[in-house]
Amino acid sequence: MVLFLIASGLSLIFGVTRIVNFAHGSFYMLAAYLTYTFAARLPLGGAAFYTAALLAALATGLLGLVVEVLLLRRVYRAPELYQLLLTFALVLVIADLVRFVWGTENLTGPAAPGLAGAVPIAGQLFPTYDLALIGLGPAVALALWALFYRTRYGILIRAATLDREMVAVLGVDEARLYTSVFVLGSCLAGLAGALQVPRQALTNVMDTTVLTEAFVVVVVGGMGSVGGALLAAILIGVSDAFGVLVLPGASLVLTFAVMAAILVVRPWGLRGRPAGPERAAAAGVAAAPAPPRAWGWAFLAALVLLPPLLPTYWVWLLVEVLALSLFAASLYLLMGTGGMVSFGHAAAFGLGAYGAALLMLRAGWPMPLAFAGAPLVAAAASVVIGFFAVRLTSIYFAMLTLAFAQIGYALVHQWYDLTGGDNGLLGVWPARWLASPLRFYGLALAACGGGVALLSRVERAPFGLTLRAVRDHPRRAEAVGVNVRRHQLLAFVIAGFFGGLAGATFVYLKGSAFPEYLALPVSVEALVMVLLGGVGTLAGAPVGAAVYTLLDTVVTRLPAGDRGRAPGPGPVTLSVRDLRKAFGGVRAVDGVSFDLPRGEVRALIGPNGAGKTTVFNVLGGQLRPDAGEVRLGGERISGLPPHAIWRRGVSRTFQVSAVFSTLSVLDNVLVARLSAAGRSLGLLGRAGPLEAERARALLARVGLAEQAARPAGILAYGDLKKLELALALANDPAVLLLDEPTAGMAPAERGELMRLIVQIARAGGQTVLFTEHDMDIVWSVADRILVLHQGRVIAEGLPGEIRANPGVQQVYLGEGP
Numbered sequence: 001m002v003l004f005l006i007a008s009g010l011s012l013i014f015g016v017t018r019i020v021n022f023a024h025g026s027f028y029m030l031a032a033y034l035t036y037t038f039a040a041r042l043p044l045g046g047a048a049f050y051t052a053a054l055l056a057a058l059a060t061g062l063l064g065l066v067v068e069v070l071l072l073r074r075v076y077r078a079p080e081l082y083q084l085l086l087t088f089a090l091v092l093v094i095a096d097l098v099r100f101v102w103g104t105e106n107l108t109g110p111a112a113p114g115l116a117g118a119v120p121i122a123g124q125l126f127p128t129y130d131l132a133l134i135g136l137g138p139a140v141a142l143a144l145w146a147l148f149y150r151t152r153y154g155i156l157i158r159a160a161t162l163d164r165e166m167v168a169v170l171g172v173d174e175a176r177l178y179t180s181v182f183v184l185g186s187c188l189a190g191l192a193g194a195l196q197v198p199r200q201a202l203t204n205v206m207d208t209t210v211l212t213e214a215f216v217v218v219v220v221g222g223m224g225s226v227g228g229a230l231l232a233a234i235l236i237g238v239s240d241a242f243g244v245l246v247l248p249g250a251s252l253v254l255t256f257a258v259m260a261a262i263l264v265v266r267p268w269g270l271r272g273r274p275a276g277p278e279r280a281a282a283a284g285v286a287a288a289p290a291p292p293r294a295w296g297w298a299f300l301a302a303l304v305l306l307p308p309l310l311p312t313y314w315v316w317l318l319v320e321v322l323a324l325s326l327f328a329a330s331l332y333l334l335m336g337t338g339g340m341v342s343f344g345h346a347a348a349f350g351l352g353a354y355g356a357a358l359l360m361l362r363a364g365w366p367m368p369l370a371f372a373g374a375p376l377v378a379a380a381a382s383v384v385i386g387f388f389a390v391r392l393t394s395i396y397f398a399m400l401t402l403a404f405a406q407i408g409y410a411l412v413h414q415w416y417d418l419t420g421g422d423n424g425l426l427g428v429w430p431a432r433w434l435a436s437p438l439r440f441y442g443l444a445l446a447a448c449g450g451g452v453a454l455l456s457r458v459e460r461a462p463f464g465l466t467l468r469a470v471r472d473h474p475r476r477a478e479a480v481g482v483n484v485r486r487h488q489l490l491a492f493v494i495a496g497f498f499g500g501l502a503g504a505t506f507v508y509l510k511g512s513a514f515p516e517y518l519a520l521p522v523s524v525e526a527l528v529m530v531l532l533g534g535v536g537t538l539a540g541a542p543v544g545a546a547v548y549t550l551l552d553t554v555v556t557r558l559p560a561g562d563r564g565r566a567p568g569p570g571p572v573t574l575s576v577r578d579l580r581k582a583f584g585g586v587r588a589v590d591g592v593s594f595d596l597p598r599g600e601v602r603a604l605i606g607p608n609g610a611g612k613t614t615v616f617n618v619l620g621g622q623l624r625p626d627a628g629e630v631r632l633g634g635e636r637i638s639g640l641p642p643h644a645i646w647r648r649g650v651s652r653t654f655q656v657s658a659v660f661s662t663l664s665v666l667d668n669v670l671v672a673r674l675s676a677a678g679r680s681l682g683l684l685g686r687a688g689p690l691e692a693e694r695a696r697a698l699l700a701r702v703g704l705a706e707q708a709a710r711p712a713g714i715l716a717y718g719d720l721k722k723l724e725l726a727l728a729l730a731n732d733p734a735v736l737l738l739d740e741p742t743a744g745m746a747p748a749e750r751g752e753l754m755r756l757i758v759q760i761a762r763a764g765g766q767t768v769l770f771t772e773h774d775m776d777i778v779w780s781v782a783d784r785i786l787v788l789h790q791g792r793v794i795a796e797g798l799p800g801e802i803r804a805n806p807g808v809q810q811v812y813l814g815e816g817p
Contacts, residue, residue, distance in 0.1 A: 002192045002199075004137050004233035006210060007217035008144065008226045009188030015161040015223060016181045019072060019083050020395050023090035025211030027064065027186050030094055031056040031193035032202050033102050036109045039197075046113035053194035057187050064186025068179050076178070080394070084341065085531050095204065104204055104752070105703035106719055108710055109197035129198055136195075140188075141230045148226070157181060201707065201716055212402075212520055216259050219399040222272020231270055253410040260388075260403040267392050303449065307441050312800050315437040319509050321549050322448035325542035327502035328529035329452045330495040332541040335530055337459050338491045339471030340390070343398040344405030345499055345526050347385065350518030352378040352500025353507035354412055357425040362418070367431040371447075371504050378500020379493050381408075386492030390485055405518055413515040423743070423773055424514035427607060428507050432806060444505050451498045452542055458494065459538050467491055511775045573598045573767045574619075574650070574735050579628035579638075581614055588614040590791035592628070596735065601758055601768040603778045606788035612771045613655070615788070616739050619769075620652045621645040632734065647676070651728040652737035655771075657720040661713030665704055665723055668712050669695040672730030698726045701760060718749040725757065729764075736761065738770035742777060750774060754781050779803070 010024045038052030067090065075083050115132050118125040148154035156177055160167045168174045192210075200206075217236055221228025239258050262270065307315050327349055334340045355377030359370035385404045389397055412419040419425060434440050458464050467487055470477045474484050507513050516522070529548045533540025574596040581589040588611045596602060604612050617623040619630055621642035630638035637645050660668050673691035699705045702722040707715065712723060721741060728736055741757065742750035754777050761768045772778050778785065778799070785802045787795040795801075795808045802808055 002133060002196050003210075003213055003217055003237070004230050005140060005192035005195070006189050007214045007221070007229040007233060008140075009185035009192075010214050011218045011221065011223060011226060011229045012157070012188070013182055013185040014218070014395070015225070016157060017072070017076065017178050019076070019087065020080075020398075021185075022084065022087040022211065023067070023094065024185070024189050024214065025207035025209075026091050026094035027060045027189040028193035028196075028210050029098060029202075029204075029207035030063070031060045031190035032109070032197050032206065033098055033107075034059055034190075035194040035197045036102075036107055036202055039110045049110050049112055049198070053191070053197070056194040057190035060190025060193070061183045061187035064183045065179065067186075068182040072182065073175065073178070080341065081335065081531075081535050084527075088528070088531070091207065095207065099204055102202075105706065106716065107202040107706045109202060112198045115198075133195060137230070137233075141226070144226050153180075201719065203716070208520070208524075215399055215402070216255060218269075219396060220259050220262050220269055222269030223395060225269070225271040228269055228271030235270075253407050253414070256403040256406040256410070260400060260407065263392065263396060263400045263403070264388050267396055269396075300449070303445055307438060312437050312804075315441050316509065317549070317553060319437075319441050319444045320506070321546050322444045323502045323505040323509065324526075324529065324545040324549055326448040326451045326505070327499055328526055328533070328541035328545040329455050329538055330498035330502065331526045332530050332533075332535075332538050333455055333459065333491055333495045333498075335527075336535045336538065336541075337464055337471065338467050338488060340488065340492070341394075341398050341527075342401040343520070343523055343527075344385075344401030344403070345495070346518050346520070346522035347401070347405035347408050348378045348382060348496040348499030349503040349506070349522060349526075350405075350408060350412070350513075350515075351381050352503025353513045353517045354419065354425070354503075355500065356504040356507050357428040357513040358418070360428060361425055367429075367434070367508070371443075371508065374504035374507075375497045375500035378503065379497040382493045382496025383489075386489045386496070390488040390492060402520065402523070405523060406520070409515050409518040412518060419513075419515075422515060424512050426512045426773055426775075428513055429511050430508050435806075436804065440508070444509070447501055448505055451501055452538075455494075455498060456538055463487070463490070512773065514774070571598055572596065573633060574769075575631040576619070577629050577631075579615070579618060579630065580626045581618055581623060582626055587791050589618065589625075592788070592791070592793055594786055594793065594796065596767045596769060598734075598767055599762070599765050601761060601770070601781060601783045603782035603785045604769055604771045604788065605775075605778060605785060609790075610788040611791040612788055613739060614791075616652065616737050616771070619645075619737055620650065643675075646731060646733075649731065649734035650737065651731055651733035651735070653721075653724040653728050653739060653741055655740040655743055657717070657724055659712045659715075659720060659723050659727070661711070663712055664708065665699065665710055665712050665715065666692070666695055666708040668723060669698050669726050669730055672727045673698070676731040695730075698729055701729070702726045702756065718745055718753065721745065721753055722756070725753075725760075729760065732764070733766060736766050736768045736770075738768065740771050740773065742772065742774060750777055 006024065006028050010021060013019065013021050013024070034056040035049070035052045038055050039049045042048040042051055044051055071086060071090075072083075075086055112129050112132075115129040118127050119131060120126075146154075148158055156167065156172055160172075160177060160181075167177070213236075217229055217232045220236065221230070221232030236255055236258065239254050303318075307318060310318070327345075330348070331342065331345045334342050334345070352374045355374035356370045359365040359373050359377075360367055363370075365373065385401065389400045389404070392400055413422055415421070429435065430440050430443070434443055466477070466482055470482060470484050470487055478484055503517065506517075525548065529544040530541050531544065532547055533542070533544025572595045576595070577593050579589050579592040580587070590611075592611075592615060604615065606612050614623065618625050618638070621637075621640055621644065624639050628638065629636055632645075632648055632650060635648065637648055637650065640648075660671065663671070670691055673695045677691055696705065696708065699708055702725050704719060704722050704726065707719060712720070715723060725738075725741070728738075736757075738757065742753055745753065757768065757770075758781055760766070770782075782799055784797060785795075785799055786793060787802060787805075787808050795805045797805070
């Protein structure tokens, strides 16, 4: 029912103001954090949480008042793209405000007094607080019904939802009505965020997650229909539960499949009404003058002449800029030229990436053919998606594209046998003759630079001129003989083709394909790139992509991957010599030898079955080696049991998180600290006070201080990984063995966790050996890389050396002929 609250506010705002408020999820998140703070500061005992929730909802409403009066009131008649830009800017501002005030660590709010525990129903336990929320939903729906159908104000809202221009003609104060509606919708979002605090940890990404779900509910129910939002919230909740219980393999697909089916059959939603003629999304956006041709030639000359003078890292970065420039330019064809705002353009990008990977790895195509075939895969999918999507307008078009993208994401995420699931597809690397940085850069420049040039020609061609006319006034275009749907579908397919080409370039750059390539954040990033460059010219899209990528590199990547911070070679901490382990006739580890200096962060990579986990299990004592030895600081530790190796200073994490699920977060670390201090056999006294201070300090180091009292079994997945890290640090280890520390995590969480690990290791002088499938993480974090294949070390060196190593490309990186 929390979802109904936020969706009803979003639906109400759109129904009256016709603004798609991206910041609605941000209001929800801000209210949750305000509730957390108010509840901790108010000296009201058991009433503190409920008072805090009310105050947070009112504060969010006040923020909505300020935003509407000072900002939104100025853009009601502006093109839809400018409205999207403004509300998206609010998302960024509020997100940065939350990080500045509350930090980036997850926070745990208070429980709701009087609603703790669970109630048994039909043999199952249901949290009392959840049952209370279920009862609150209909109560709020009834209150809104009374407001809309039993008051003059409600009549005005319903009238404005149907025809706001007529309401203005009848003398209603339109500005005051819009303000009050926006405040009411913001209060509902704030109330939803406040009520969610006892149910889940507060995170910096909760706004994006809930906004996606709210959009689904609003679109399925019908924009502007609060009753439809209630019906859709129930339907989506039931379908989600059905998917988890009955079809777990398709649970991620089901919700968006339901939305797509409803929009195809009933484009205006279950309780919505067919929309009248919509103001075009880009109408009134003046085309910017084309840059002088001399600038283009100068820019091309720079792209050709400068890369040989740059370090390898910056050449690879330019390849990424080229790929994302084409991706942004393909979206511009839809948004700027065609006036079709897509929230699911990541589908083309991701299908291009997976198309290249699957054609090469599963179908056995040579790399050049797979590269050429990938955009055709994306174009074919775009024909199907576009056939249904271009029949819709405005937000319904945007949400149907999002639905198809999310369906694609769910399929590649859960179709493990074909796509590798959340482990992705690895070894998607260029052919040997294209593997050098400059040669692959040349391919990317030809493909992506040529793609942008072709899109520019398309925009200036008769088709592009006609498409802009369709954008400005579809009915007038039809009246002069233009088949509107045919032109829009062709634009959608062209954009999909070039988006797929960008994805293919990107996947050969990164060497791996992951489900996140089809996820909503990728679509949002493309939208930001287009808006950064400007919606008046296609030339702005590559500029926006370059600015976005360079800022992302400077702000987020270089600090984590700045190998200049790594200490110089120190004394050897861990020495491995001729390590061997066989299972039957299979040699899982066959003569592995390496040294780990103090303070080094080293990656151990290799294809599935290379022997990485077996090496970890031997180093950690879970397996005894058949031959060879492992020495820690000169002392032989190979063959010792795991607890003895741990006590000597080698600690590890597991690929699948292994914590004590029934114990609290603090008690998990306390167990490890008691063991490290030799107190785990104590029979007298209380366990808590003995090592509690050290345990709390460890939790603070990994960002879990606020979660100390929570049962470990209910932590979010990213927090489970942090708890495992705290357990591994409990004995002040000399060596940390991290087995796929970011497996199953979202991309943003992966980078955050690895930055935390490197920061802790650098501060404590620990040596880190980690395995990881995400090659972006490997390239940016590892000081050196060790490559295994069939149980043997085939290469060792710096990231740049490994990337260019022909032997690695041939046997591990999946280099094609």
